[in-house]
Amino acid sequence: MEIKDLYLQNSLTKQKEKFTPINEGYIGMYVCGPTVYSDVHLGNVRTFTSFDIMYRCLLYLGYKVRYVRNITDVGHLLDGGEDRISKGARLEKLEPMEVVQKYTNGFHKIMDIFHTKKPSIEPRATQHILEQIEMVQQILDNGYAYIKDGSVYFDTLKFNEEKKVYGNLSGRIIEDLLTETRDNLKKQDQKRHPSDFAIWMKADPDHLMKWNSPWGEGFPGWHLECSVMSTKYLGETFDIHGGGNDLKFPHHENEIAQNIGSCGCQPSNYWLHTNMLLMNGKKMSKSDGNTISPDELFTGDSPHVSKGYSPMAVKFFMLQSHYSSTLDLTDDALLASEKGYKRLMESLKTLGQLNHKSVGNSLDLEVNEALDEFMNHMCDDFNTPRAIASLFEVVTKINSFNEGHLDLAQISDETFARLKKEYPEFIDDVLGLKDENIGGGNSEALDGVMELVLDLRQEARANKDWGTADKIRDGLSKSKIVVKDVKDGTNWTFS
RNA sequence: GGUCGCGUGGCCGAGCGGUUAGGCAGAGGUCUGCAAAACCUCGUACGGCGGUUCAAAUCCGUUCGCGACCUCCA
Helix, strand or coil, X not given: CCCCCCEEEECCCCEEEECCCCCCCEEEEEECCCECCCCCCHHHHHHHHHHHHHHHHHHHHCCEEEEEECEECCCCECXXXXXXXXXXXXXXXXXXXXHHHHHHHHHHHHHHHCCCCCCCECCEHHHHHHHHXXXXXXXXHCCCEEEECCEEEECHHXXXXXXXXXXXXXXXXXXHHHHHCHHHXXXXXXXXXXXXXXXXXXXXXXXXXXXCCCCCCEEECHHHHHHHHHHHHHCCCEEEEEEEHHHHHHHHHHHHHHHHHHHCCCCEEEEEEECCEEECCEECECCCCECCCHHHXXXXXXXXXXXXXXXXXXXXXXHCCCCCCCEEECHHHHHHHHHHHHHHHHHHHHHHHCCCCCCCCCCHHHHHHHHHHHHHHHCECCCHHHHHHHHHHHHHHHHHHHXXXXXXXXXXXXXXXXXXXXXXXXXXXXXXXXXXXXXXXXXXXXXXXXXXXXXXXXXXXXCCCHHHHHHHHHHHHHCCEEEEEECCEEEEEEC
16 A cells, blocks of 8 residues: 655754655654653643654554653652652652552553553563663673763763764754863763763662662663663664653763664664643743643643643644644633634534435535645644644535535535545544543433433424523533524534 | 744734635624524734845844753653
């Protein structure tokens, strides 16, 4: 099968390039996952939702994708040199792995709520200590690292002199890095150069998470896990590497250095970086406290929002901007997105109710064009805002057909079949948006009740008993059910 | 301080040399018992100042404002 051309903005080359996979029809994609030391926040959600859309889109295009997203459960250092996971453990009097499990569960729950697909493999750093030790050894053997008092450091200066690539991704110049950090040398006493970084850290006796290694008891450096796990599951060079753009430096830069330093090859052909979610114009950040949790957003229990917003409304809000742009979270924007999302969902329901009988095809072209545009925009670096714009072209068509403003008979059977098939696929399979009002177990019973109630109201209306008709409508509205009289009957939806 | 990015109509947000982004809000209309919804029409926006060009929101220079990274962060 012929797969449609896809163009990606590659952070490594800073250019938009036509995507060519290493193995035709197959894609290896690695995304840096969360560090599980506290609850996820919305910024994490935006990033992983963005990559989920990419994953979905690649699958829809017909690729076989192995999507690897790690869980970082060790190795992340705090300012004081303390492991993040250990810190969490000490504070909550839990085993480190208990902390890891707790927040991993929480992360999974939120990703489910946002209707994202599970990655093909979700490896953890602590499950790959042996491989990490091996990679440290390889880097040492290749001469790009040195041992200092039980720790192993990556020798960025030597690496750069030989390979000339350090700083390519993040646009740093190694000489600048050397001078720029000269005044904090005190914290870097073991390093030869300020830009060097630890790939293996010696552990203090009271450190909770530590392993034996050829260099003594210790734990792996943060950047190492991604180098190791991407290599293990996707090969030394794979297709796509993603992550938040705050990981570009030092994390991804160091990751590249480690891969090249151990096997001599560039880990990924295409690097994609998602931009930050802002709130009040500032980066939403756990460490700064400028944050809102998914739950607070759902319940509205936050000074930043006037009410609660459903997960899909929030997701739709995120998809209305490009993944590589910053997105400022505001109450007004959320309000607007919520309505747009509902209109989109309504159109899906309306489409399902259309009865088609073709007598012509004069409207085929515009329907097909709008449908074509969706994937065209998705294949242009996953331009979800434009793709959604073309979806709204279709919304208008569907509603016009429904209202009789456009003649549904003027599209061919073939086009109608395409509309019925692809439009819901675009929304659900590609964008991962689902109708939140469907399901819930009691909908069958509710449907029956509603049918009866609306029948009664219809009788009242037929008798011009407006008082009763309006009473029913107002009463239902208190239960968040909106009644709409259309030309041949009455519809209802949740508000 | 160094590096990079951004400033678009009331709000959010695409576009990045010439053609309608889109959503929400607002105005008018159609429909309707009323309402809601839906559909149709409408705003002529691109921080300031210069420049390049037949043509600039889109390129160049400059200036102001904002943000990100340089330290853990998606």
